[in-house]
Amino acid sequence: MTELSHSTVMPTAEVPVAGRWRQLSLLGGTMLVDSTEASLVSSLFPLIRQSLGVSLGALGALTASGKIVGAFTGPFWVWAAQRWSRKSVLVVATGLWGVWGVAAGFSQTFAQLLVLYTVLAAGYAAAHPLITELIGDLFGGSSRGRAVGVVYGAVSLVSAGIGPLKGQLAGIDEGWRWGLWGIGAFNIVLGIALWIWFRDPGRGAAERQLADLDRATRDAHSKLTRDKVLSLLKIRSLVLLLISRLLSGHLLVGTFGVVFLVDVYGFSTQKAAIVLLPFGIGYFLGTLLGGVAADWATRRSPRHGLVAVLQAAQFVFALVAFFGTQFDYGSIALFGVFFALMGATQGVNPSVNRPMVMAITPPELRGAAFALYVSIFEAIAWATFSLGAGFLGDAIGLRTVFLWALVVLMLVNGAFLTLLYRPYADDVARVQRDLQARRDQALGHST
Known part of the structure; x- marks a missing residue:
């Protein structure tokens, strides 16, 4: 090719x-x-x-x-x-x-x-x-x-x-x-x-190819059919992103972070809950940073930039989570700093993976793609990690659960995303060719 x-x-x-x-x-x-x-x-x-x-x-x-x-x-x-x-x-x-x-x-x-x-x-x-x-x-x-x-x-x-x-x-x-x-x-x-x-x-x-066409022409391909929805599962990079969502152990931070600090390091509930504010602020800054990084990476390396940013976010989260959950600092302020950093690295994800899904699917299938990605796979991941952490936390302790879910599994997730480099570039190129073909057809040009 x-x-x-x-x-x-x-x-x-x-x-x-x-x-x-x-x-x-x-x-x-x-x-x-x-x-x-x-x-x-x-x-x-x-x-x-x-x-x-x-x-x-x-x-x-x-x-x-x-x-x-x-x-x-x-x-x-x-x-x-x-x-x-x-x-x-x-x-x-x-x-x-x-x-x-x-x-x-x-x-x-x-x-x-x-x-x-x-x-x-x-x-x-x-x-x-x-x-x-x-x-x-x-x-x-x-x-x-x-x-x-x-x-x-x-x-x-x-x-x-x-x-x-x-x-x-x-x-x-x-x-x-x-x-x-x-x-x-x-x-x-x-x-x-x-x-x-x-x-x-x-x-x-x-879309660059469709923006100057009238709305009726753009909507000509918008009818959603069973075959079109099933075609989403033929997009290799989307399937990889769906699997990556199931490996997203960082989802545990928001649901079990407070009880983790209470059970593992002995903070009171009131004091442990303080980390939610820096975590939220960190997440906010991470989404902004992720958005800027995503747009910069798209311009800098249209083929591989977004994948590299997404992969880096998983590795950095795992590193921060290791130091932020596996050591007793005795100070809620220090834990607040690490939770802010975990929030920031987690916040990078939606600013990168959402544009990636948009880039590999045609406009009429993006809603169905996000229904798969968010409503189904993210819900499965959230439920699985939450229920699993509850049962395993009683059996082996939340500290060990956090080590495997927030550190080891996130390193696995980052390594898994290496598989995304080639199919992502091919799938983006395919969408662009399809959009250009629609434009040529609408304007009566030969392809």
Whole structure:
């Protein structure tokens, strides 16, 4: 195979979409509210346990139900967005769907809360695949990393900042209900804002080959069929990215970080929870750094740049996690520094892997690809690591679990990504050829 030019493999010429940053702010707000409400039940579970008289196992049931239902409804919402429109699905599923959060606040039994929270999570599963797909249509290849970094970073930073505010609800009688009512109502307001102000740019709007074609021509290939969805599994680099997601042991930090510091190094829960703020700030800075690095790497080495940045992030995380979890420093401040560094190296990932998925899939299949990547494979990884850490932590201790999951497995993940270099460049080139062929066909040119 002859070496393709950089412009063929990954075009760097930017195709600006009018009002793209304003549209991105609306999408980011939607993802933020969805993320906040999804984490509210976990953070206020002690109040729920006292109010409804349930055991600690009820928290596992709530969180697992949200992940499991999302694995089924995420792909459904992608199909619905193809059948109707992405804007209408987002307005309903991630905006007006907040009414189920309000209803959950009125739950009188755990069974009612479980059902209503599961329904709520079923709608919120639309957010990540559709919003990430839209970012790919709002921003071209040379700025997608920065756009993804801004969204994920802002969500992480604000979530970290409002974490203590959610904790203040503990001082209010039945405070968890007020939390669900308030965020649910705000989500409904945001859904109305999306309906009034959001403008879907259309699939392929930021692609160099398609940007100047009319929307009807660009949408001619947008019909989602079973064969098209199955064709995603024939994209070698996407399959490798999906497997890499299953090897992402760093997912444990956010869920078990606090209990790790309590059980292994003897900190109180209140003191251990302090590390969540530097972790969130680090994650925010990491997404911004990752976005800049991704866009720079794309321009510098269109064939291999993104893969190299993603691979480096896994190795650096493993190094930081080794020193940040396997030694007792006796100071929560020092642990806070390491958690900030772990957050930063983890935050690099979405700013790199999301643009990679966008680059290897045609515009009409990106939503389905992200449903696979986020709604299904990431959910499987999250559930597997969380359940596994719980059982193994009792058997061999969380310190050993963290050594294998955060250090050894992440080194394996980094080494595994070496397999991505050649197929990624080939898959990106294939998408670019297909888009150029569409353009030639639309303009009546011979290919």
